[in-house]
Amino acid sequence: QQNGSPFKRRPTVTPGVTGLRNLGNTCYMNSILQVLSHLLVFRECFLRLDLAQALELLASAVHGQLAEKSSSQSALYQRKGLQTSLGSGVGLSGGASRARSMELIQPKEPSSKHISLCHELHTLFQVMWSGKWALVSPFAMLHSVWQLIPAFRGYAQQDAQEFLCELLDKVQHELESTGTHTTTRDPQKRLIKQVLSVVNTIFHGQLLSQVTCLACSYRSNIVEPFWDLSLEFPERYHSNNRESAAQASCHLTE
Structure with missing residues (x-):
């Protein structure tokens, strides 16, 4: 309480300094997502993608898979309260109530009606660089990975390098399929080609x-x-x- 005001000042978080909670041997995924998030050109391209015009079409054209639930997708993230089913506060938050009050939990369904890794990267990067949240539980990303890359389904330990290659391969395939779709608008086609070019320039040899x-x-x-x-x-x-x-x-x- 400051100057008689009942409102507490929200702690600030440096954009990009957002942790990803270990959801059960998911360190391999979290480490790769952190690296991709801090590649400036890669991150900016995915943040610029127009989800409404491109990524919904992208996922339906490539994968043809629907999320089981879409009625509650307007709220992409849920704020983590002090009482949680995740247990006793171990992990990145260290059990601190301040950190726990600044954590977001993704819903366990993908954040799009259609499952798309490009969509999940866009959504996750938005939160990680918003400067509002110290910790994110990336459930939607994890479950999308399980759906689209079955080799990583479950909670077994996995290799981060193998995950990076599989993730980039799926992302490239999504972008290529959407960029050639007849109903994709020309500005979005140009942007998708630009993102695809960035992905290939950084990672492809x-x-x-x-x-x-x-x-x-x-x-x-x-x-x-x-x-x-x-x-x-x-x-x-x-x-x-x-x-x-x-x-x-x-x-x-x-």
Whole structure:
């Protein structure tokens, strides 16, 4: 209470400094979502997507799947009260009542009538960068992942790198399908192509495999796309002599 006012000042949160609650071995998903959220160009493109004109059409055209419940979707998030079914306040909030009062819980249904990972990224980024919430329970994102990427269904431990590749593959497929849809408006088509270009520029690469015939010297080239590339550290970094390894720079070409 300040200057006789009955209203308490709401604690401020730095935009982007929003935690994602572990919903049961979902650290792999949370870590990837945090990384994607802090890629400036990637985040801004998804925040600009017009959900009403593009993403509903996107999901129905690509996946043809509907959320089980859509009547309550006007409220995309529910404020977390002090009494909760999640238990005794362990986790990111640390049991602090102030942190718990600044947490949002996504509904367990996707936040769109049609299931779309692009839609969920848009919605989640909006909340994470609103500066209003210290913690989010990303139920809608998790259940959308379960629906569209069945390999990650359940609460088993998963690999973050594999999740990133699967997520980007689905996002790319959604964008490509929507951008070519006949009923998508031209401004939205241009924006979707821009987002797709950003996704490909940041994450997409091409691997060239070349086979040379020893008899005629003919070269056969095969280009394969990839989302990630596993590289080993040079041999000098495998030795116990840390000083010699640290003196020389490690280049990608090695």
